[in-house]
Each structure stands twice: as structure tokens, then as C-alpha cells.
Amino acid sequence: MCNLNILMVQENLLKDKDINRAISFMQKVTKESYKINDEGDGIAFNNIVFKSKNKLNLTKYKEYFKNSNLILSHQRYITSGKNSIFTQPFNSREFIFAHNGVLNNYDYNKMSDTFNLFGAFIKVFKREQENNKNLYNQKSREQLIVMTIKRLFDAKSEGSYSIGLIDKTTNTLYYFKNDKTTINFYKNHKYIYITTSINNHVYLKLLNKNFLSLDVKDYAIYKIKPNELSVVEIAQIKEPKQNTSLWGWCNRYAKNESKNKDDYEKEYYTHQSFYNNYGGYFSY
Numbered sequence: 001m002c003n004l005n006i007l008m009v010q011e012n013l014l015k016d017k018d019i020n021r022a023i024s025f026m027q028k029v030t031k032e033s034y035k036i037n038d039e040g041d042g043i044a045f046n047n048i049v050f051k052s053k054n055k056l057n058l059t060k061y062k063e064y065f066k067n068s069n070l071i072l073s074h075q076r077y078i079t080s081g082k083n084s085i086f087t088q089p090f091n092s093r094e095f096i097f098a099h100n101g102v103l104n105n106y107d108y109n110k111m112s113d114t115f116n117l118f119g120a121f122i123k124v125f126k127r128e129q130e131n132n133k134n135l136y137n138q139k140s141r142e143q144l145i146v147m148t149i150k151r152l153f154d155a156k157s158e159g160s161y162s163i164g165l166i167d168k169t170t171n172t173l174y175y176f177k178n179d180k181t182t183i184n185f186y187k188n189h190k191y192i193y194i195t196t197s198i199n200n201h202v203y204l205k206l207l208n209k210n211f212l213s214l215d216v217k218d219y220a221i222y223k224i225k226p227n228e229l230s231v232v233e234i235a236q237i238k239e240p241k242q243n244t245s246l247w248g249w250c251n252r253y254a255k256n257e258s259k260n261k262d263d264y265e266k267e268y269y270t271h272q273s274f275y276n277n278y279g280g281y282f283s284y
Contacts, residue, residue: 002088002100003033003075004164004183006194008173008226011069019065025207026071027058029200033075040076040087042098047168049091069226070171072164074098086112092122094168100196101160101181117152121165124148141167142223145174146235149221153178157240162196173224176237177216185214185231192229 007026026043034041034055042051043058045068050056058065065071074088089098095118103113125148132144145167153161153176160180166173175194177183186193186204188211193204204211214231216222221235 001037001102001160001181001196003037003196004098004100004162004194005029005033005073005075005196005200006164006173006192007071008192008194008224008229009069009071010190010227010229019062021207022065022071023058023062025203026065026073028203028206029195029197030058030073030075031055032200032203033195033197037075041073042076042087042089043071043073044089044091044096044098044166046070046166046171047096049089049096051087051089053087070166070173072096072098072166072173074100086115088114089164089166090115090118092118094125095122096166096168097121098164100162101178103161104159105156121148121152124151141169142172142234146221149174149176150235150237154238155240164194171226173226174221175216175224176221177218178237179218179239183216185216186211187214187229187231188212190229192224192226192231 005026007022009022030041030043038055040051040053041056042049043056043061044050045061045064048064050061072089076087089096091097097114097118099114099117103117125144128144128147128151132140132147145165149165160178162177162181162183164173164175175183182196182198184195184198184201186195186201188208191207191211193207193211195201201211201213217233219237219239220233221237223232223234224230
């Protein structure tokens with residue numbers, strides 16, 4: 001499956017030596033991940049995303065490293081959506097989204113399962129905003145994000161997932177996974193590093209010493225703030241009891257009416273419908 005490599009810094013990297021260390025580190029770990037996930041490479045610097053079919057040369061992005069404290073990268077192994085336009089991370093007006101795993105209920109209409117899931121997330125989040133207009137501060141925005149995640153994943157069986165979600169409004173990373181994927185969290189006084197690959201920890205010496213490994217629970221939703229270097233469990237996803245259809249639920253929830261699968265796909269999961277129905281821009 002795919003690889004996630006996420007680096008969070010307590011403060012923006014102001015010294016050249018720190019910037020160069022971060023670049024060297026991310027270049028090493030993403031190159032290592034790309035060896036077995038070589039069908040797309042993407043990276044997000046806070047709110048800005050760059051993607052390529054080929055391995056990105058991160059030494060060309062020094063200014064972005066300098067001005068970012070939340071860096072999320074994704075190396076792709078294609079399981080659905082064969083077109084390179086589905087290279088992650090995906091980017092919308094409010095969120096950046098990256099996923100490792102296989103989402104069976106979203107693998108249809110010749111698009112990426114993650115692309116379809118991200119579209120559903122945006123739609124449901126907007127629905128939650130409409131239904132909870134009394135929530136308006138940052139804490140309440142967090143509640144809306146958690147409500148959306150739980151709407152989509154509570155007690156649903158849909159293959160495997162390990163998901164990093166950046167809320168661009170608050171520069172916060174939300175992370176959650178089920179029991180069919182692995183993830184590794186490392187933290188010291190200056191950095192948090194998150195990776196799919198257990199082997200990439202050997203490169204931590206390029207940043208600093210004294211990294212601690214953090215335990216991460218399945219089905220927990222974590223909020224991770226770069227400035228605070230805090231990893232806080234804020235909610236739990238209900239574990240699935242049986243193999244239910246997430247597509248069926250999402251369809252009924254999004255439109256509050258019954259449609260067959262072909263109609264649903266035609267209306268919501270074409271390139272044009274992301275612009276028309278999800279509001280704002282949506283970039284591949």
C-alpha cells in the first residue's frame with residue numbers, strides 16, 4: 001500500500017542548518033518509501049501542495065521548508081484510480097487529505113477510492129456545518145471535523161485506512177486509523193515524525209537524538225498541533241461489528257433520498273460535480 005511521511009516542527013525552521021537537516025531527512029525517508037511506492041509522490045507544506053508522477057526533488061523546495069511547520073508527504077502505490085491525477089495529497093479550500101489503505105466501498109467509477117472518500121468527507125462536513133450553525137469557534141470546528149469522521153467511519157467496515165487530514169483553517173493535523181494498517185509516531189523536544197514505514201526511523205539521526213516512540217491506538221482520532229508538539233486523543237471511532245455498506249449510508253445522508261448507485265456516481269463523482277456540489281475548488 002501507500003506510505004505516509006509527516007514532519008511537524010515546533011517553530012518554523014529559521015536557521016539554514018535546521019532547514020537543510022529537515023530537507024535531507026524528508027528527502028531520505030520519501031526516497032526510501034518511493035522505492036516500493038513509485039506510482040506518485042506528493043507533499044504539502046502547510047496549505048500548499050506539490051505532486052508528481054515521479055519522485056520529487058525536495059532540495060528545490062527550501063523556501064517552503066523554511067516557512068512551514070507541518071509537512072505531509074505521500075508516496076503512492078496504485079490500488080484504484082489508475083490515472084496519475086489521483087496522486088495524493090488531495091487539496092480543497094479547507095482541507096488536505098492523504099490516505100494509506102484500500103477503501104472497498106469507495107472503489108468505483110474508475111476513480112481513486114481516496115478521491116471518492118475525500119469528496120464524501122467534504123460533502124458531509126458541509127452538511128454538518130449547515131446542521132450545526134450555532135457552532136462557530138475553533139473548538140466547535142474541531143467538533144464538526146470529529147462528527148464528520150464519525151459519520152463516515154463509525155461501525156463501518158470498509159477495508160483498511162490510515163488517514164492524515166490537515167485542517168487548513170487552524171493548521172492542525174487530525175490522524176486516525178483502523179486495525180488493518182500500521183503507523184509509527186516519533187517525538188522529541190522539536191519534532192514529531194509520523195511514518196507508515198518502520199524502517200524510516202533510522203534516518204531520525206539526521207534531525208536530532210532522543211526521539212521517543214509514541215503508542216497509537218486503532219480507531220482513535222488524534223489532534224496534533226505543530227506549534228505545541230502535542231498529540232491528543234480527542235475521540236473514538238466505533239469499531240465495526242459487521243460488513244455494512246458505507247456507500248449506502250453516505251448516499252442517503254448526503255441527499256436524504258434514495259438513489260441507485262449509477263445515479264449517485266453520475267451526480268457526485270465526476271470531475272465537474274466536485275466543483276458544483278462540494279463548494280469551492282477541489283484540486284487533484
